[in-house]
Amino acid sequence: MIRHAVLFKWTTEATDEQKTAVAAELTALAPTVPSIRGFVLGPDVGVAAGNFDFAVVADFDDEAGFFAYRDDPAHREVVGRTVTPILAQRVAVQFRY
C-alpha cells in the first residue's frame, strides 16, 4: 500500500469559506477516483504550536494508483480552483507500508 500524506499551510488571507470549500470539494471528489483505497482529511485541531493548517491522507495500491489520483483532471480542477488560491505552503510524502 502507498500512503500519500500531504500537509497544507493556508495564506493569512484565506477565509473560512475557502478553507471549508477545500475539504468539501476533495471529500466529494474522492469517491469518483477509482484508485483511492482510503481517504481522510481535516483541518488542524489546534492543539500543537507551529502546525500546518490542513491534512489529506490517501491510500493507493501502488504508485500507479497515486499517479492516477494526482493527475486526475477533476482533481487538478478542484486543486486549481480551491487549494491554489489560498495555498501558502504544501509538504508531501508518499510512503510504502
Place this chain on the structure above:
Amino acid sequence: MIRHAVLFKWTTEATDEQKTAVAAELTALAPTVPSIRGFVLGPDVGVAAGNFDFAVVADFDDEAGFFAYRDDPAHREVVGRTVTPILAQRVAVQFRY
C-alpha cells in the same frame, strides 16, 4: 479519532544508518504506547519532486491520547537521540476524522 500526520526533512548530512534508526526505533516504540490506535511510517518513495523525506501517521482516540504519545518519556528519548540530530524541517497536523 485524531490522526497525527508528521513529515520530516532530513539534513543533507544524514546517513542511511541514521534514517533507518529513526524508523526502527519508532516502530519498536509504538507498541509500548497504550494510547496508539494505529501507527504507520516510512521513507518517501521518491516519485514526486519537492517532497519531504519521511512520514509518520498515528491514530488516537482523542487529543489526550495524542498528548500521551507526544509527551511519553520513551518517545522523547527516541526523538532526541535519533530524529533531532538529523532533522532539517518538521511539519505536522493533527486532525479529526
